[in-house]
Amino acid sequence: MTDIFKSGFIAIIGRPNVGKSTFMNQMIGQKIAIMSDKAQTTRNRIQGVLTTDDAQIVFIDTPGIHKPKHRLGDFMVKVAEDTLNEVDAVLFMVNAKEGYGKGDQYILERLKQVNRPVFLLINKTDLVQPEEVLPLIDLYKDKYDFEEIFPISALEGNNMENLLDKLKEHIPEGPQYYPEDHVTDHPERFIISELIREKVLEFTREEVPHSIAAVIENIEEKEKEKILIQATIVTERKTQKGIIIGKQGSMLKNIGKHARKDIETLLGSKVYLELWVKVRKDWRNKESQLHEFGFRHDEY
Numbered sequence: 361m362t363d364i365f366k367s368g369f370i371a372i373i374g375r376p377n378v379g380k381s382t383f384m385n386q387m388i389g390q391k392i393a394i395m396s397d398k399a400q401t402t403r404n405r406i407q408g409v410l411t412t413d414d415a416q417i418v419f420i421d422t423p424g425i426h427k428p429k430h431r432l433g434d435f436m437v438k439v440a441e442d443t444l445n446e447v448d449a450v451l452f453m454v455n456a457k458e459g460y461g462k463g464d465q466y467i468l469e470r471l472k473q474v475n476r477p478v479f480l481l482i483n484k485t486d487l488v489q490p491e492e493v494l495p496l497i498d499l500y501k502d503k504y505d506f507e508e509i510f511p512i513s514a515l516e517g518n519n520m521e522n523l524l525d526k527l528k529e530h531i532p533e534g535p536q537y538y539p540e541d542h543v544t545d546h547p548e549r550f551i552i553s554e555l556i557r558e559k560v561l562e563f564t565r566e567e568v569p570h571s572i573a574a575v576i577e578n579i580e581e582k583e584k585e586k587i588l589i590q591a592t593i594v595t596e597r598k599t600q601k602g603i604i605i606g607k608q609g610s611m612l613k614n615i616g617k618h619a620r621k622d623i624e625t626l627l628g629s630k631v632y633l634e635l636w637v638k639v640r641k642d643w644r645n646k647e648s649q650l651h652e653f654g655f656r657h658d659e660y
Contacts, residue, residue, distance in 0.1 A: 370527060377455070450479070
């Protein structure tokens with residue numbers, strides 16, 4: 361029996377859509393990060409806190425590193441790259457189904473500047489045959505001197521316990537930074553806005569790209585054990601506004617219904633959710649509007 365307690369910070373990095381948010385939610389055991397099959401859905405660093413009897417690990421889910429196309433994209437890449445020098449270890453996640461690509465090469469070049477242990481996580485192994493994984497391991501071994509390589513399925517939780525045990529070996533002795541029941545450093549308003557944005561991406565599919573934001577206007581307790589949440593979905597074009605609202609408001613109702621269920625799970629209360637849709641032309645390239653919606657370089 362040991363009284364040693366460890367604590368540390370671990371970054372999750374990788375190309376867009378490799379499963380970083382799914383991994384985070386699986387590790388923490390609760391949905392705190394947006395999940396979508398569209399690339400670049402994570403915009404801010406999302407910190408998930410895992411507390412066990414002998415350790416506390418703060419996982420930092422970074423935006424996917426990609427070639428920026430607008431100021432929001434610049435912000436996302438800078439957040440991801442800045443994180444690497446602030447942590448105890450780095451998890452570099454790749455997609456077993458897609459294999460090695462130019463994006464991985466871009467990230468590995470940056471990892472060579474990082475003086476931290478780097479673990480390779482080959483995710484989505486549930487989508488490939490076991491014999492396809494070994495050649496991938498050999499390929500990546502030739503590209504970088506990884507601390508260790510773990511084939512995993514974040515969706516199904518395969519090999520996650522073994523990974524967690526190994527991560528505990530690599531974090532230092534330290535205090536418990538957060539209370540035991542604390543699962544994220546983000547305020548509830550942020551997570552609620554992300555849950556709404558997730559449903560927009562899920563139900564509008566390819567019709568509405570990443571030119572949306574969800575802004576929480578008001579949260580207040582109404583009658584007994586019921587919370588009123590009023591939020592605005594911001595988009596860049598009128599055509600996108602029409603798609604989000606849908607025929608006779610059907611799409612917006614569907615988005616609201618499914619977002620409300622996730623928010624009720626998060627808050628443990630009944631929720632009354634009111635949604636509006638507004639157009640803010642080209643907001644992703646306007647510094648003032650990026651700040652208004654919570655994307656600030658100076659916070660990092």
